Amino acid sequence: QKEVEQDPGPLSVPEGAIVSLNCTYSNSAFQYFMWYRQYSRKGPELLMYTYSSGNKEDGRFTAQVDKSSKYISLFIRDSQPSDSATYLCAIDGSSNTGKLIFGQGTTLQVKP
Amino acid sequence: SAVISQKPSRDICQRGTSLTIQCQVDSQVTMMFWYRQQPGQSLTLIATANQGSEATYESGFVIDKFPISRPNLTFSTLTVSNMSPEDSSIYLCSVHRGGETQYFGPGTRLLVL
Numbered sequence: 446q447k448e449v450e451q452d453p454g455p456l457s458v459p460e461g462a463i464v465s466l467n468c469t470y471s472n473s474a475f476q477y478f479m480w481y482r483q484y485s486r487k488g489p490e491l492l493m494y495t496y497s498s499g500n501k502e503d504g505r506f507t508a509q510v511d512k513s514s515k516y517i518s519l520f521i522r523d524s525q526p527s528d529s530a531t532y533l534c535a536i537d538g539s540s541n542t543g544k545l546i547f548g549q550g551t552t553l554q555v556k557p
Numbered sequence: 558s559a560v561i562s563q564k565p566s567r568d569i570c571q572r573g574t575s576l577t578i579q580c581q582v583d584s585q586v587t588m589m590f591w592y593r594q595q596p597g598q599s600l601t602l603i604a605t606a607n608q609g610s611e612a613t614y615e616s617g618f619v620i621d622k623f624p625i626s627r628p629n630l631t632f633s634t635l636t637v638s639n640m641s642p643e644d645s646s647i648y649l650c651s652v653h654r655g656g657e658t659q660y661f662g663p664g665t666r667l668l669v670l
């Protein structure tokens with residue numbers, strides 16, 4: 446079993462839709478959870494960072510961690526064509542040392 | 558934030574040769590890492606580049622294949638040695654400043670023929 450699993454998609458939605466991206470993980474000891482956005486031919490860009498359980502909101506983006514289910518989610522409200530990218534969930538497997546374990550990434554296309 | 562540059566941005570190499578990738582950060586950082594992103598795959602950590610000591614490699618990666626240098630707190634190199642087509646990947650440098658601050662460079666796209 447992989448430590449972090451993510452549905453690779455692709456996912457295609459119309460502009461303005463609510464997007465839900467999800468990952469599951471295997472180790473209940475993980476505490477630091479991240480979502481990165483990667484545009485084509487670019488490096489990953491940190492979008493959201495969450496410690497332990499709960500929700501975190503930043504503009505149109507909401508990150509959610511459910512440690513009881515070992516499930517993390519990223520919601521994008523009012524999606525825009527500029528949100529079209531690959532979204533990667535990542536977990537710091539060594540307690541905030543920067544050594545990240547990534548999911549496979551979900552490719553999102555938002556159609557105007 | 559941190560501004561990270563990598564050289565070269567891309568290269569096409571022949572099998573059996575070696576390529577050295579450079580990573581430059583605009584300010585001093587303690588933690589620097591090298592990741593690989595194979596075609597259609599996610600990112601995998603290769604090693605932690607330690608300043609003043611040998612790099613720490615993850616399972617499946619060895620120093621003879623991926624030697625790393627870290628001469629100071631703003632610069633590191635990764636060499637991909639004796640390349641084969643399976644080494645065709647994007648290689649990314651990353652820095653971590655603790656907490657919510659982890660940044661990635663733009664990547665080096667390597668194609669081995």
